[in-house]
Amino acid sequence: MCIRLNGTPASPGVAIGPAFILNVEEIRVRRKELSGDDEVDREVGRFREALEETRGELERISESVNDIIEGQQLIEVHMLLLNDPSMISDVENRIRNERVSAEYAVSRVLHDVLERFGGMRDPYLRNRAADVRDVGRRVMANLLGTEREALMSIQSPVVLVSRDLDPSQTAGLSRRQLLGIATDLGGSTSHTSILARSMGIPAVVGLGEAAGSTVPGQTVIIDGIHGDVILDPDQDQLEYYSELKKRYNAAEAEMALNAENPAVTADGAPVELSANIEFSQEADQVRRFGGRGIGLFRTEFLRLLAPEMEDDEKVHFNAYKHVLETLDPEPVIIRTLDLGGDKFNDSIPTERNPFLGWRAIRICLDRPEKFSVQLRALLRASRFGNARIMIPMITDRDQVIRVREMLERIAGELDRRGVERGEVPPLGIMVETPAAVLALDILLPHTDFVSIGTNDLTQYTLAVDRGSPYVSDLFDSFHPAVIRQIEMVIRKCREAGKWVGTCGQMASEPLAIPLLLGFGVNEFSVPITLIPDVKEMIRSVNLAEARRIAERSLLLGSGDEIRNLVLDYVQSRYPDIILDEIHRDREDGGA
Ligand code: PEP
Ligand code: MG
Secondary structure, eight states, X not given: OOEEEEOEEEEOSEEEEEEEEOOOOOOOOOOOBOOSHHHHHHHHHHHHHHHHHHHHHHHHHHHHTTTOHHHHHHHHHHHHHHTOHHHHHHHHHHHHHHOBOHHHHHHHHHHHHHXXXXXXXXXHHHHHHHHHHHHHHHHHHHHHTOOOSOGGGOOSOEEEEESOOXXXXXXXXXXXXXXXXXXXXXOTTSHHHHHHHHHTOOEXXXXXXXXXXXXXXXXXXXXXXXXXXXXXXXXXXXXXXXXXXXXXXXXXXXXXXXXXXXXXXTTSOBOEEEEEESSGGGGGGTTTTTOOSEEEEEGGGHHHHOGGGGGOHHHHHHHHHHHHHHHTTSEEEEEOOOOBTTBOGGGSOOOSSGGGSSOTHHHHHHOHHHHHHHHHHHHHHGGXXXXXXXESSOOOHHHHHHHHHHHHHHHHHXXXXXXXXXXXXXXXXXXXXXXXXXXXXXXXXXXXXXXXXXXXXXXXXXXXXXXXXXXXXXXXXXXXXXXXXXXXXXXXXXXXXXXXXXXXXXXXXXXXXXXXXXXXXXXXXXXXXXXXXXXXXXXXXXXXXXXXXXXXXXXXXXXXXXXXXXXHHHHHHOOSOHXXXXXXXXXXXXX
């Protein structure tokens, strides 16, 4: 029977396909005693076969991710772990000495190894535990003959339904096999949603009860435009959504064809329109979609695919060099590691309030040795293009000063060692805490540019966890408290002659664009696939009118009032933009 659920639209588009429910249970294996030597030999043989099958799987995955350098590196690490002689002999010794089944021996060895890793203080080493677990599960799945969490081994395209999804799980999924994502938890600015958008996969999050209500294999429709998910749809719904999907895809393709149009307002004012990227290879797509440079390279995502990156300068260097060369001479803003919060909690101590805890620049400055690896790679790569460095989650002036000192010191060291490097790039800050807004006059003399991170600025201003479905109705970037801060930041930057961009999700929201333009922002940085929509919107807005609207918005009392003000304006000028058209159709009595 058909069930319709409503959640938060996280990544636009429509997907229809069979459900794959992510099984997050641990595999529990009973102890099974073997009766004779033959059985012991057979179990050792089964274990070796499972290893062989797992090797084959990893090789196949490695081929399927060969367009992503970081993906290759992740698989290499998994291959090393799989072939680790001490783990292999541990398992075989257990089978022989304790006369237990291969599954049981693997589960015990895994248990011991994971316990050792789990007790380590070094977050990097603790993170290795996730890799061991991953590899162990693959071997187990092959021994048990079941398809467990081996998402990457999905044979035909599916819609993934799960309670929650880590950014690392999302990044590990093959784009070809993944039609759409539905999760019970998460908000539209959670990092899993950001990743789904960057991968161009339709997604709805914060559904509350999708995972429990879905039957594996049943047809699921994901409407990532409106935030609807339909389980077991009837024929009428299937037809309606198939048509919607076709029209959405066609309109998207047409938008991409307009990539050559300049990003200028209707009255001719040029605006910079750049891309947010999570992986270096995405840089290849920016021009095709009509973007200029990169306004935000979330470098921490490299780590999902190359967990050793923190220590490996080569991984950083190759990624930055690729992006800089690809987009030269356009600016590329590379953000230093923004770990913590909802990203990679397994490598960072558990805290009660991770968003208020050890996150971003705080971690980097507390671990200068590891941070230096990234800064060194940035300095070495900066000679390949127009690099800028940006620091996330700034609250204190000293944080900026310390990063600048580190950059200068590392540049000197490189020179002494005769290592080639580029100029020290301009150093900017993300304004994403109320502290940075209110103390901007203190920070500005130390910073070359500013980018407003509206996701975190909204979260920290309104005290609303950006990933929580329970308070998602309170997460509102149009709230007067947020809008007034954005206006203040842009005004102060302009007064000080500093460049100011926006790179949070708000920069791609149609109703926010006239406001941000009216306040005088220099740049919009948005997910690549949204560049054409944002450009259309910029091209339809008259800057003089936008300024008047932006000014009036500062006097209004709620997010809804501000949205309505912009909506009234936009409705008269909005071009035939795709989301609007679909919205109208739906209200006209679609599904
Ligand atoms: C933001 O906070 O708005 C931002 C762009 O950074 P992130 O989403 O990566 O936290
Ligand atoms: Mg942020």
